[in-house]
Amino acid sequence: MSIKSFAAKIVANYIHNKTQKWASQPIETQQKVFRDLIRSAKNTQFGKDHDFTNIKTTQDFAQRVPIRDYEGLRYYIDRIVQGEENILWKGKPIYFAKTSGTTSGAKYIPLTKQSMPFHIEAARNAILSYIHETGKADFVESKMIFLQGSPIFEEKNGIKLGRLSGIVAHYVPKYLQKNRMPSWKTNCIDDWESKVNAIVEETIKEDMAVISGIPSWVQMYFEKLQQKAQKPVGEIFKNFNLFIYGGVNYEPYRATFENLIGRKVDTIELFPASEGFFAYQDSQKEKGMLLLLNAGMFYEFIKAEDFVMDNPKRHTISEVELGVNYVLIISTNAGLWAYNIGDTIQFTSLKPYRVIVSGRIKHYISAFGEHVIxxxxxxxxxxxxxxxxxxxxxxxxxxxxxxxxxxxxxxxxxxxxxxxxxxxxxxxxxxxxxxxxxxxxxxxxxxxxxxxxxxxxxxxxxxxxxxxxxxxxxxxxxxxxxxxxxxxxxxxxxxxxxx
CATH class of the missing domain: 3.30.300 (GMP Synthetase; Chain A, domain 3)
Structure with missing residues (x-):
């Protein structure tokens, strides 16, 4: 066992114990996050407009702060984009994560000094949870690839602007830099097809052990690898045994992936978004992802069937039930308040709280009242x-x-x-x-x-x-x-x- 893999196991054990502390006290953890958020933002423009000074309970919050999507918060976000401070959160964001919307055009999701570390820690902790449970740590010595957006920034009134995955690329720890692929130059290629072709050329002769990305685009990479090498991906990368993914359900892709790879590999599911990193798979044995209750976000949940009502009931973590389809509502230390991210989730476990992503509240079929998700x-x-x-x-x-x-x-x-x-x-x-x-x-x-x-x-x-x-x-x-x-x-x- 190498020094690096031995150290990874020690850190994994430490993070596991730390996680167990807050996961075993979920209601207290969320209450603390809620109080910290309200206290930190009471002197912002949004806090003043919504009387944060007199918010003492989650019921007070629900009465004063309505559910909003991006369009509902746009008045405030536009002011931040124009360079104003102390609008949704104290000071200015350090980044805008640029995403595309249907009605909004480009959306600018703020990332703050307080929120950014949680994006990095969650991704790290997902891998450490895997190491702790399985004892497998040798992959830390091998090459890893993260299929992501370009790390090149634009700028909006002194605030850096880019895709979330490109922003995260700037936070890869030094001890992983020499193992990380693709190269910075290749990662900066904007055209996706050209980028994948360049990644294939860079990686085909490397010892890739961990591959991460959205399944549909990783599949495109695998197909190009197989086409060039004329053999399964698992033979090209003999030590490839861990696939990390997020964004979509892996199950519809699993059979195709196993055919392309030539064998089964372990997987870790993540639930990240520009608005926050909400959950990660903490166990290879249990269904669902651990909901991150201590990550600077206060969660509310609205039953999907009630969401069309004028004033639907907003449930806190103490009130949720197994198997119910909930719209996920977040308030964050990036200044998103009672914000509907558009995803629906279901709880698979309440001890600890684990979730699966069940769909999008806007992506459904109910042309005849069936509400298929x-x-x-x-x-x-x-x-x-x-x-x-x-x-x-x-x-x-x-x-x-x-x-x-x-x-x-x-x-x-x-x-x-x-x-x-x-x-x-x-x-x-x-x-x-x-x-x-x-x-x-x-x-x-x-x-x-x-x-x-x-x-x-x-x-x-x-x-x-x-x-x-x-x-x-x-x-x-x-x-x-x-x-x-x-x-x-x-x-x-x-x-x-x-x-």
Whole structure:
């Protein structure tokens, strides 16, 4: 055992014990975070506008501070972008994480001196939790790759501006710098396809042990590696045994990844966003990710079914239940207050609090009142593929409200790696699984409001073409699993990019 791997185990044990302290006192931990946030921001413009001085309880907070999304906070954020101080948080942010929005255009998410360390610590602690549980630490001596955005900054009135993954690249600790790939020069390439090609050239002869990124874009990297080397990724990188991912559910990709790699590898799931690093997988044995209750964020949870109400009940951590679909609301030490990040989550454990990401509150199908969410379509597809050699690269689902003939249906646009021998049987298997997942969908099928779902094949790289067409190829961008309209799938129809 090397000195570095021995030291990693010692640090892993220390962090594990530290984590257990706050995880075993979840309500007290969140109450402390809440008090610190209110006290720190009471003299900001937002704090004055919302009477933070007289907020003593979470109920006071809910009465004074309404739920907002980016547009709701835009008045304040625009003032920060213009150079004003003490608006949402004391002083000025040190960065803006630039993200793309549908109605907002470019969004500028503030990152402060207080919030930035939690992004770095969470990613580090996820790896240390893995080391503590498994005892595997030899990979710290080998090469690691993090597929991420460009680390080059712009500037807005003295505040650095970039993609979150590019900002994080500046915080890689020195002891990992010599093992980290790709090179700084390659990481700065903006065009995603050119960047992946350059990464392949740089890494193909290296001893890669850890690979991290969004599954869909890592898959693109693996395919190019395999094409160039003419052998599985696991033979190219013989010591590759840990894949770290976030942003989307890995299960629909798992079979394809194992085929590309040539074997199974361990995985760690992360739940990061520009607005905060919310959770990470702390155990290879338990389902879900540990919700980070001590990371400078106060959480509120609204039942998804209640979210359309004018004044839905806001639950704190002490009130949540297992298996309920909640909209995640955050207040942070970056100055986001009662902020709806758009994600829905479900709790898989309450001791400690672990969650899975169930979807996006805006990404659902409810054209007929069925309210199908991302977790349901992913689970149904996974169940239908079990014990088969069918493999799916990417998919999205949309309603077909006005077919040329017959009843309406859900249309699944699927890009196959290995397609089924009988497409109708596979569609029926997914449909049966969907009916088990969603009672409303089952009622619509039984009541003959909807017919069985229909699969439409998308050619190889069809989804990459779509993402490229909207300027979102690579980086942290993801194909929505489902939508309540046909905006995405109309791209395929218009370009005759379906079969």
């Amino acid at each position: 991302g977790k349901e379509v992913e689970s149904a597809l996974q169940e239908a593929m079990e014990h088969t050699d069918i493999r799916v690269n990417e998919f999205t689902v949309a309603p077909q409200i006005a077919p040329r003939s017959g009843l309406p249906y859900h249309e699944w646009f699927i890009e196959f790696e290995n397609e089924p021998n009988n497409m109708e049987d596979f569609a029926l298997a997914i449909d049966v699984a969907m009916r088990k997942q969603n009672v409303y969908y089952d009622d619509l099928i039984v009541g003959k409001v909807l017919r069985t779902l229909v699969i439409t094949k998308v050619p190889k790289n069809g989804f990459q073409g779509y993402m490229k067409s909207i300027g979102k190829l690579g980086g942290q961008n993801k194909v929505p699993r489902l939508s309540n309209d046909r905006t995405i799938v109309d791209f395929f129809k218009k370009n005759d990019d379906i079969q």
